[in-house]
Amino acid sequence: PAFGEDDARVGRENALPCLKPVDFAGKFTQECGVYAGRGVFEANDDIIKELLDRKVILKIKKIEHSYPHCWRCNSPLIYYAKDSWFIAMSTLRDELVADNRSVNWFPDSFKEGRMGNFVGNVIDWAVSRDRYWGTPLPIWVCEECGHKHVVGSVAELVELTGADPDVDLHKPMVDRLTMTCPECGHTMYRTPEVCDCWLDSGSMPYAQHHYPFENKEIFDRQFPADFISEGSDQTRGWFYALQALSTAIFGKSPYKNCIALGLVNDENGIKMSKHIGNVVDPWEVLDEFGSDATRLYFCIANAPWVSTSFSKLTLSQFQNRFIGTLWASVYFYSLYSEIDKFDPSNYKLEDCKLRSIDEWVLSRVNSLVKKVTKEFDSYHIFEATRAMESFIDELSNWYIRRNRRRFFNSELTEDKIAAYMTLYTVLDILTRVVAPVTPFVAETIYQGLVARFFPEAPESLHLADYPQYVAAWDKPDLEAQMEVSYKAVEIGRKLREIVRIRNRQPLSECIVKLDSELVLDDEQLSTIAEELNVDKVVTDFDMDELIQYEIKPQLKTLGPKYGRHLKAIGEYFNVDINTEIIKATENGGVYKAVIDGADIELTRDDLLVTEKAKEGYVAETNGGVTVVLNTTLNDSLIERGSVREFISKIQNLRKSSGFEVTDHIVITACSDEYIQKVISDNADFIKSELLCDELGFADVSENEFKIDEHKVAVTISKK
Ligand SMILES: [Zn+2]
Numbered sequence: 001p002a003f004g005e006d007d008a009r010v011g012r013e014n015a016l017p018c019l020k021p022v023d024f025a026g027k028f029t030q031e032c033g034v035y036a037g038r039g040v041f042e043a044n045d046d047i048i049k050e051l052l053d054r055k056v057i058l059k060i061k062k063i064e065h066s067y068p069h070c071w072r073c074n075s076p077l078i079y080y081a082k083d084s085w086f087i088a089m090s091t092l093r094d095e096l097v098a099d100n101r102s103v104n105w106f107p108d109s110f111k112e113g114r115m116g117n118f119v120g121n122v123i124d125w126a127v128s129r130d131r132y133w134g135t136p137l138p139i140w141v142c143e144e145c146g147h148k149h150v151v152g153s154v155a156e157l158v159e160l161t162g163a164d165p166d167v168d169l170h171k172p173m174v175d176r177l178t179m180t181c182p183e184c185g186h187t188m189y190r191t192p193e194v195c196d197c198w199l200d201s202g203s204m205p206y207a208q209h210h211y212p213f214e215n216k217e218i219f220d221r222q223f224p225a226d227f228i229s230e231g232s233d234q235t236r237g238w239f240y241a242l243q244a245l246s247t248a249i250f251g252k253s254p255y256k257n258c259i260a261l262g263l264v265n266d267e268n269g270i271k272m273s274k275h276i277g278n279v280v281d282p283w284e285v286l287d288e289f290g291s292d293a294t295r296l297y298f299c300i301a302n303a304p305w306v307s308t309s310f311s312k313l314t315l316s317q318f319q320n321r322f323i324g325t326l327w328a329s330v331y332f333y334s335l336y337s338e339i340d341k342f343d344p345s346n347y348k349l350e351d352c353k354l355r356s357i358d359e360w361v362l363s364r365v366n367s368l369v370k371k372v373t374k375e376f377d378s379y380h381i382f383e384a385t386r387a388m389e390s391f392i393d394e395l396s397n398w399y400i401r402r403n404r405r406r407f408f409n410s411e412l413t414e415d416k417i418a419a420y421m422t423l424y425t426v427l428d429i430l431t432r433v434v435a436p437v438t439p440f441v442a443e444t445i446y447q448g449l450v451a452r453f454f455p456e457a458p459e460s461l462h463l464a465d466y467p468q469y470v471a472a473w474d475k476p477d478l479e480a481q482m483e484v485s486y487k488a489v490e491i492g493r494k495l496r497e498i499v500r501i502r503n504r505q506p507l508s509e510c511i512v513k514l515d516s517e518l519v520l521d522d523e524q525l526s527t528i529a530e531e532l533n534v535d536k537v538v539t540d541f542d543m544d545e546l547i548q549y550e551i552k553p554q555l556k557t558l559g560p561k562y563g564r565h566l567k568a569i570g571e572y573f574n575v576d577i578n579t580e581i582i583k584a585t586e587n588g589g590v591y592k593a594v595i596d597g598a599d600i601e602l603t604r605d606d607l608l609v610t611e612k613a614k615e616g617y618v619a620e621t622n623g624g625v626t627v628v629l630n631t632t633l634n635d636s637l638i639e640r641g642s643v644r645e646f647i648s649k650i651q652n653l654r655k656s657s658g659f660e661v662t663d664h665i666v667i668t669a670c671s672d673e674y675i676q677k678v679i680s681d682n683a684d685f686i687k688s689e690l691l692c693d694e695l696g697f698a699d700v701s702e703n704e705f706k707i708d709e710h711k712v713a714v715t716i717s718k719k
């Protein structure tokens with residue numbers, strides 16, 4: 001019973017004596033005769049031999065099983081029953097269970113699951129350790145009568161032992177302090193053990209403030225803690241130690257919210273281990289991607305309590321999408337505001353004449369503030385960070401892209417100031433919103449964007465207030481309209497892909513139908529038209545006119561009725577008559593006709609119907625938005641497509657040649673008759689789009705590209 005937990009339990013249940021023929025060095029004691037003084041492992045063979053000689057062994061067999069080893073030197077250990085100090089946690093089981101229920105656990109399942117089970121079956125806590133280093137147990141025991149005394153403060157220790165008030169509380173000094181037994185007058189010595197280190201870490205909430213001897217106000221203000229966080233493997237460790245002591249001492253949980261973090265596994269979800277060689281060195285990751293990207297990754301990849309399959313590739317993707325896109329937006333603003341020497345402290349947003357898209361983006365960033373605040377308040381870090389990412393994308397790929405041209409204007413017009421102030425305000429708010437997730441990037445942006453224009457602004461972004469929701473900016477209808485517009489554009493782009501007509505090829509019209517009551521205003525319709533590169537967007541349209549029906553006979557029902565006319569019925573269906581048949585058979589109606597010399601009656605059950613868009617149209621419905629593109633091209637549309645293609649190629653060339661956005665250029669082109677005519681006919685438009693002062697033709701052969709089947713070559717130079 002002295003050498004195993006289960007053996008000890010069975011021994012206790014059956015009142016067996018707890019014999020200990022082994023000493024602390026792992027050697028047999030004097031009671032063991034010839035084996036006395038020999039190590040328990042080393043003596044094994046001789047003991048087996050003796051048992052064999054005495055013919056009391058039935059079978060000798062090796063069994064493989066797990067076995068405890070020293071964590072440091074790896075030598076095999078033995079279980080050994082010895083006296084320990086315990087905290088009788090089992091007597092506090094009900095209180096622990098109740099206190100644990102008061103905690104918001106993330107994930108929620110921990111409350112009744114992992115943690116709930118653990119405290120519900122809690123056993124007494126062995127708090128003493130036979131080590132030298134550690135916090136000495138403050139228990140003194142009488143050498144004569146066994147009376148025990150727990151010392152509660154230095155003052156009490158000084159009073160009872162006569163020690164110096166500066167007494168060193170560590171071993172060996174503290175062991176020299178003795179006191180007189182109040183029961184029998186003999187000497188009391190400190191018990192030699194030190195504390196289980198979990199007793200120290202579990203005392204953190206009060207020990208850190210030297211409570212109750214000092215800082216009572218700070219402690220009262222901070223206890224219980226709003227939230228703590230550690231790896232989910234701390235259930236039996238820190239989470240429990242904190243809770244056990246706090247329940248015992250204060251009768252309540254020391255934390256209100258607890259996030260039990262998932263583990264970080266390798267890319268394939270396998271636990272990192274030196275043995276397998278799949279360990280990712282965090283310092284390497286920090287050096288390669290920076291601390292903001294690394295922090296961002298753990299906020300955005302998955303909920304923090306889910307184990308992460310760590311992937312550098314995914315990390316770099318989030319870095320690009322989040323930090324990269326945010327930087328690009330800030331860069332855009334800085335680039336133009338530097339050119340214009342724009343100082344936001346000279347203007348007020350309230351005085352600006354905002355466009356509806358400005359109001360939209362302010363409403364969106366405002367909604368973001370609301371959403372992120374709500375999610376952070378609920379410890380939903382993942383949801384908050386995802387919302388930031390999606391706004392960063394909207395800002396860059398919708399607001400800035402849609403409004404670029406307002407910044408290109410060389411005059412600082414009223415409209416340009418409105419655009420600057422809107423973008424400035426949004427970036428200022430966004431920077432503060434993302435500050436907890438990407439603190440260094442946010443600080444850098446804040447210093448360059450805000451602090452240098454506002455001397456009275458806080459020295460650091462992290463000393464500034466978190467942004468507040470502004471009710472006046474809230475424009476839910478506008479947000480809904482823009483969302484629908486955006487969706488229409490998405491569907492339209494997808495349709496272009498399906499029919500393989502590139503976005504630069506203008507189309508004559510696009511039809512947008514909404515399931516909801518929402519009405520898009522002219523600005524939103526022209527946004528859709530521009531985005532989809534169509535001449536007009538039509539909303540008032542009878543969709544039936546666009547749908548063609550393909551009908552085949554339903555053999556199961558028609559077969560028994562008109563078996564020998566089936567072939568003729570099948571041939572009777574065609575696009576011109578099908579719409580009529582569909583209308584007639586709506587709502588249980590019947591379509592009557594003479595086919596193959598017979599009177600035929602058809603109901604909807606007799607028809608296999610497929611819907612598709614009319615020739616020259618392509619349509620799709622998604623999320624309550626139907627978009628139809630008229631895909632018919634004429635000469636004029638094709639010509640404009642060629643012009644757009646030409647402009648786009650030259651724009652890329654401008655960039656790859658390293659020209660500044662403000663550089664004026666000269667273009668010399670060479671192509672066939674058709675393209676040269678198209679370029680000449682549209683010269684003014686091309687020149688204005690490309691900041692081009694001169695556009696001419698000559699026999700050049702550089703920078704060749706194709707517009708459809710036409711070869712083109714151009715040279716460009718700075719004016
Ligand atoms: Zn060891």
Ligand SMILES: [Zn+2]
Pocket residue numbers: 142143144145146147181182183184185186
């Ligand atoms: Zn005594």
